[in-house]
Amino acid sequence: MQAIILAAGEGSRMRPLTSNQPKVMLPVAGRPLLEHIILRARSAGVDRFVLVVGYGAECVRSYFGDGGRLGVKIDYADQYRQLGTGHALMAAQEKAAERFLVLNGDVLPDESSLKEIASSGTAAVSAIEVDDPRRYGVFLAEGDCFKSVVEKSERPPSNLANAGIYLLKRSIFEAMRSAPISERGEYELTDGLNLLSPREEIKIVTLKSWLEIGRPWDILTANEILLRDIEPTISGKVEAGATISGKVSIGKRTIVRSGAYIVGPVLIGEDCDIGPNCYIRPATCIGDRVRIGNAVEVKNSAIGNDSKIGHLSYVGDSIIAERCNFGAGTVCSNLRHDRGNIKSFIKGVRVDSGRRKLGVVMGDDVMTGINTSIYPGTVIASGFRGLPGAIHKGLVKPSI
Numbered sequence: 001m002q003a004i005i006l007a008a009g010e011g012s013r014m015r016p017l018t019s020n021q022p023k024v025m026l027p028v029a030g031r032p033l034l035e036h037i038i039l040r041a042r043s044a045g046v047d048r049f050v051l052v053v054g055y056g057a058e059c060v061r062s063y064f065g066d067g068g069r070l071g072v073k074i075d076y077a078d079q080y081r082q083l084g085t086g087h088a089l090m091a092a093q094e095k096a097a098e099r100f101l102v103l104n105g106d107v108l109p110d111e112s113s114l115k116e117i118a119s120s121g122t123a124a125v126s127a128i129e130v131d132d133p134r135r136y137g138v139f140l141a142e143g144d145c146f147k148s149v150v151e152k153s154e155r156p157p158s159n160l161a162n163a164g165i166y167l168l169k170r171s172i173f174e175a176m177r178s179a180p181i182s183e184r185g186e187y188e189l190t191d192g193l194n195l196l197s198p199r200e201e202i203k204i205v206t207l208k209s210w211l212e213i214g215r216p217w218d219i220l221t222a223n224e225i226l227l228r229d230i231e232p233t234i235s236g237k238v239e240a241g242a243t244i245s246g247k248v249s250i251g252k253r254t255i256v257r258s259g260a261y262i263v264g265p266v267l268i269g270e271d272c273d274i275g276p277n278c279y280i281r282p283a284t285c286i287g288d289r290v291r292i293g294n295a296v297e298v299k300n301s302a303i304g305n306d307s308k309i310g311h312l313s314y315v316g317d318s319i320i321a322e323r324c325n326f327g328a329g330t331v332c333s334n335l336r337h338d339r340g341n342i343k344s345f346i347k348g349v350r351v352d353s354g355r356r357k358l359g360v361v362m363g364d365d366v367m368t369g370i371n372t373s374i375y376p377g378t379v380i381a382s383g384f385r386g387l388p389g390a391i392h393k394g395l396v397k398p399s400i
Contacts, residue, residue: 016363084186
């Protein structure tokens with residue numbers, strides 16, 4: 001079985017986390033999102049992949065190579081301009097088999113549903129039942145067969161949202177050549193499906209679970225879910241006086257110093273220096289070469305490679321990218337006094353995150369001064385340099 005994974009986009013809604021790498025390479029539970037997708041597809045019987053790459057293509061190629069490390073074969077197709085999902089699939093036409101899976105690079109499906117789709121005797125599309133279908137393209141169905149996609153309607157015909165996973169034949173390419181350009185100026189794969197459905201039977205498979213990484217705080221949700229299944233492995237050094245409770249995985253050459261208190265599930269990478277006397281709470285993912293200083297508390301957060309959280313700091317429900325440096329006493333607050341939902345920002349627009357607890361979303365190479373306070377839901381651009389005693393809130397732009 002072959003799978004084509006659409007992984008060419010930047011992921012503009014994930015900014016500033018995608019300033020220096022594509023969304024598919026953002027770490028989730030200790031590995032890039034795209035690697036999770038490949039591994040789940042491999043478990044469903046896929047052994048050959050075509051990765052459609054564009055933004056950050058070299059980052060993807062250098063990490064995955066030919067796929068040998070993962071026990072699969074990987075080829076690449078280049079989408080030089082990102083003009084929609086249909087346009088991305090067309091970039092892979094020359095390398096497509098007679099029958100193939102199509103996966104979006106920001107959706108992590110459950111393995112059993114993937115196996116069901118892969119073994120379908122006909123073409124198939126995936127759906128997920130949602131509470132508010134107005135936010136999605138939804139399927140118009142006849143029995144368990146697909147008839148069409150209705151995009152983001154105020155009166156959607158069903159609650160079956162398009163989950164972005166398909167089993168298709170090469171006939172989709174002919175349909176895509178007849179598909180019109182959308183109002184967004186893109187070629188949509190769903191328009192090709194609408195043209196194909198009168199001529200071919202397309203089955204609808206409803207997913208049992210679905211993780212979509214479309215907004216920065218979705219990483220926190222994914223970490224909470226995926227860390228439940230980690231196998232605790234202590235490959236580093238844990239000093240006497242440190243406490244490890246629950247599922248905790250510690251990478252090679254990492255040292256956990258005396259007085260550290262770690263409650264799993266927690267994942268800590270390689271070559272880290274943790275403590276002394278720090279508190280790491282559940283659902284935290286810490287990358288490689290990270291320094292967590294004395295009397296630091298980290299809760300339900302993602303800390304990127306090479307970042308340093310200075311002593312006396314607090315990080316709650318936050319996403320910290322790579323090479324950030326916290327001045328001592330930096331506090332990332334994560335809760336409103338009225339306990340309402342936290343507002344944050346997507347592409348510069350203030351939105352409701354839907355979360356009652358959310359700290360900061362911080363891009364690469366940010367430095368905070370000592371005794372910095374950061375309001376809930378704040379987004380800080382990559383490369384920002386803060387002053388001592390600063391208060392940051394809202395959308396914090398790069399330093400001049």
